[in-house]
Amino acid sequence: MKDILAEIVAKKKEIVNDARREMPLTEIKARLNEGKGQFGHFRMSHSFRQRDWNLIAECKLQSPAKGRLNKTHSVVEMAHIYEANGAAMLSVHTDPHFLGSNESFREVRQAVELPLLRKDFVIDEYQLYEARLLGADAVLLIARILSPAQLKEYLYTTWSLGMDALVEVHDEEDMEAALSTPAEYIGINNRNLVTFETDIQNTLELLPYVTGERSLISESGVFTQEDAEILQQAGCKGILVGEGLVRANDIARQTRLMAKVGEKAEASA
Structure with missing residues (x-):
């Protein structure tokens, strides 16, 4: 079976090497230190x-598994809709497999005031400094593609740059690695990283393994308000939703429904 994650990581190594040649890490650090x-x-x-309750709404145009997801809105247009309809934070892809780019991230940063998560496959500390230079408020650290030592090191580097980290896990082994760090935010991804199929049952099965004061975010496979309510009642602090929003007939309404889970007022009113 085709391993999409392995392909993405292999390509990411090339992308990072190209970026280093264009702008060395020393230059990025110098730029970050230039002013207050x-x-x-x-x-x-x-x-x-x-x-x-927190909705992380994802500006996502394409999926490696499903192809183009939205042809009617740009990432900036999506960002404006999400911000106007209750999202707590935005996730913006910078990986080309999702039609993401650093330039689109900069455009969203200039367009909205909400905190931004740089959604990418971090395999090198270079990407952390690059993320902050782009204006990111947080980064995704995927336990599956990092060693336990790298995961902890990159978490501390992220914090040193004034950014938060969402540490992503997919199974018990990933969760063990995440819990061995002081990470505050753990994202349980419901997507199988080999097949890219999704099932929120993955979050429900992994929740009991969580220890300590952690904030849990369920990622992927959340398509309805009912899905969100199940996750909220199970103990999640929020959800990260991409396809469930970008493919909705009414993105604004769907954003309101997902953002207001747990509130007494009807979001559809």
Whole structure:
């Protein structure tokens, strides 16, 4: 069976090497140190601590498994819709397999005030500094593609740049690696990284393994308000939703429904 994750990681090594040649890490660090305000202010955690429920809405145009998901909106247009309809944070892809790019991330950064998660496959510390230079407030650290030592090292590097990290897990082994770090935010991905199929049951099965004061985010496979409610009632702090929003007939309404899970007021009113 085709291993999509392995293909993405192999290509990512080439992308990072090309980026290093174009702008060495020393130059990125120099730019970050040039003036005040270049480092982040942990905007994700500040925002999430003020809410009982958080929707991370994803600006996503394409999936490696399903192809083009949305042909009617740009990532910036999606970002405006999400921001206007209750999302707590935005996730913006910069990987070409999802039609993402650094330029599209910059455009979203200029267009909205919400905290931004740079959605990518981090395999090198270079990408962490690059993310902050782009204006990211948080990064995704995928336990499956990092050694336990790298995961912990990259988490501390992320924090040193004033950014939050969402540590992504897919199974018990990943969860063990995540829990061996002081990560505050753990994202349980419901997507099988080999087949790219999704099932929110993965979150429900992994939740009991969580120890300590962690905030859990369920990622992928959330398509309905009912899905979101199940996850909220199970103990999740929020959800990261891409396809469930970008393929909706009414993206604005679907965003409101997902963002207001747990509230007494009807989002559809």
